[in-house]
Amino acid sequence: MILIGIINTIYAIVYVITSPLRLLPDVTLPTNYLNSIASANSYISPFNMIIPINTILDIINLFVLIEIAYLTYKFIMWLIRRIPTQS
Amino acid sequence: MEQTTQKRKIKYSYIIIGVLVGLFCLIQAPFSSALSTTRDIYNFSIDTNNHITFTPNITSGRLAICADGPTCASTLWYTDINPPQNTIIGASVSGGSGSYLCDTNKEGNNVYLIFSNSDGNGQTGTGDYYYPLACNSSIWHTVSSDGFNTTITLPNSTLVSSGYNYVGDNFGDINIKMTGANSSGLFNQFLIDVWKDGEKINANYSIPISLSCSNCDLANFNISDTRAILYRYHQYKFTIKMSSTITDSIIKEINIDWDYTAIIYEECATTDIACYIRNGLKWAFFVPAGSFDDFLILKSTIENKPPFGYLTSAINSLLGLNNTTTGAFTLQQVTPITDTIFTPIKNGLSWFFYFLFIFALIKRFKDIQI
Numbered sequence: 001m002i003l004i005g006i007i008n009t010i011y012a013i014v015y016v017i018t019s020p021l022r023l024l025p026d027v028t029l030p031t032n033y034l035n036s037i038a039s040a041n042s043y044i045s046p047f048n049m050i051i052p053i054n055t056i057l058d059i060i061n062l063f064v065l066i067e068i069a070y071l072t073y074k075f076i077m078w079l080i081r082r083i084p085t086q087s
Numbered sequence: 088m089e090q091t092t093q094k095r096k097i098k099y100s101y102i103i104i105g106v107l108v109g110l111f112c113l114i115q116a117p118f119s120s121a122l123s124t125t126r127d128i129y130n131f132s133i134d135t136n137n138h139i140t141f142t143p144n145i146t147s148g149r150l151a152i153c154a155d156g157p158t159c160a161s162t163l164w165y166t167d168i169n170p171p172q173n174t175i176i177g178a179s180v181s182g183g184s185g186s187y188l189c190d191t192n193k194e195g196n197n198v199y200l201i202f203s204n205s206d207g208n209g210q211t212g213t214g215d216y217y218y219p220l221a222c223n224s225s226i227w228h229t230v231s232s233d234g235f236n237t238t239i240t241l242p243n244s245t246l247v248s249s250g251y252n253y254v255g256d257n258f259g260d261i262n263i264k265m266t267g268a269n270s271s272g273l274f275n276q277f278l279i280d281v282w283k284d285g286e287k288i289n290a291n292y293s294i295p296i297s298l299s300c301s302n303c304d305l306a307n308f309n310i311s312d313t314r315a316i317l318y319r320y321h322q323y324k325f326t327i328k329m330s331s332t333i334t335d336s337i338i339k340e341i342n343i344d345w346d347y348t349a350i351i352y353e354e355c356a357t358t359d360i361a362c363y364i365r366n367g368l369k370w371a372f373f374v375p376a377g378s379f380d381d382f383l384i385l386k387s388t389i390e391n392k393p394p395f396g397y398l399t400s401a402i403n404s405l406l407g408l409n410n411t412t413t414g415a416f417t418l419q420q421v422t423p424i425t426d427t428i429f430t431p432i433k434n435g436l437s438w439f440f441y442f443l444f445i446f447a448l449i450k451r452f453k454d455i456q457i
Binding site for chain 1: 370371372373374379381382385388389391392393395396397400401404405407408409411412413414415416417418420425429432433434436437440441443444447448451455457
């Protein structure tokens with residue numbers, strides 16, 4: 001019950017903070033942008049016979065994941081330094 | 088003289104006994120008649136709409152459906168066809184016939200259908216007939232320690248399914264997942280009612296019971312955010328209803344997967360303090376499965392709102408990049424050449440790219456300042 005209470009409290013805080021966002025309508029990128037990605041994909045995929053497309057995509061994903069993790073870490077540390085008495 | 092008096096006493100005793108026997112016979116006659124009254128026999132059936140229908144028509148006596156046991160302790164016999172939802176949930180009948188709604192707010196092992204020939208005050212008497220009744224007893228389920236899975240056929244638009252879980256030592260959180268089996272069909276809303284010991288507990292517990300899914304394709308339909316806390320030593324039941332009229336031809340069956348992670352409490356001896364402490368720790372720190380489901384629901388809501396919606400859209404479109412998309416053009420392939428030349432080259436390139444990735448990663452980590 002103690003942990004459940006903590007979880008529920010955190011949820012309530014997040015729920016209140018995100019209230020303005022939930023009032024907004026759903027959005028998506030312009031259709032032209034999405035179509036351009038699909039179109040590029042259709043030109044790349046035939047070369048899968050020679051070039052390992054999936055391997056390249058996996059490596060790109062790993063790079064992006066590592067960079068996101070690093071940026072998240074930097075952001076959290078920046079927040080901690082905003083706390084008084086923390087340098 | 089004394090002997091004569093003794094004989095006279097014996098004679099009077101016989102007379103008194105005879106008179107008492109005669110009086111007893113006179114008094115008991117009506118009771119004997121009542122006891123020998125032939126009971127009317129009524130056949131009844133409960134259809135899928137929870138209506139009770141009687142054959143033949145009831146021509147005398149009274150009828151009630153009592154939720155407080157066969158004695159039907161309440162003094163009221165309702166006469167309305169749509170009975171109030173309290174102790175007595177049935178209708179009183181004196182002549183005529185019809186079908187009577189079996190109130191789904193009161194059902195369980197202690198519900199009795201009672202025919203009264205003796206009186207009409209709501210109390211069962213001699214010669215009355217009662218029958219244990221569970222309105223929706225057609226589908227009962229016993230849950231094991233890891234839940235259960237069942238598939239039910241939708242009979243109509245109202246009651247879809249019901250099942251009883253007897254929770255012994257278990258205490259936990261239950262998730263109901265419904266997956267539609269048919270590939271087409273539209274519906275408006277599912278309503279899931281939670282029952283505890285024969286009583287609907289929606290009003291008393293903060294349980295999300297109303298699940299909306301407008302215009303859902305049932306082939307991909309999955310609900311998993313209905314939860315209920317189960318307590319020990321109680322019976323639980325879940326009824327699933329449609330909120331709007333729907334026909335058999337649209338949805339045929341729904342798969343219900345009742346999973347719950349249970350915590351097993353120990354049965355503690357009176358003096359076993361350590362046992363009580365262990366149970367207390369379980370109570371304090373046990374986090375039921377599904378406690379984070381609310382966060383996931385919130386995430387799915389937020390991820391499509393600005394500004395996150397743009398990022399989500401971009402990620403989804405980039406994730407669509409793969410090697411299986413239909414190409415804008417086709418490269419001619421000669422199988423022997425592909426197998427002997429291109430495939431080895433492709434495999435070699437894969438390894439080469441992975442080595443490049445490792446070198447690039449090492450170089451990147453050298454630049455990172457923590």
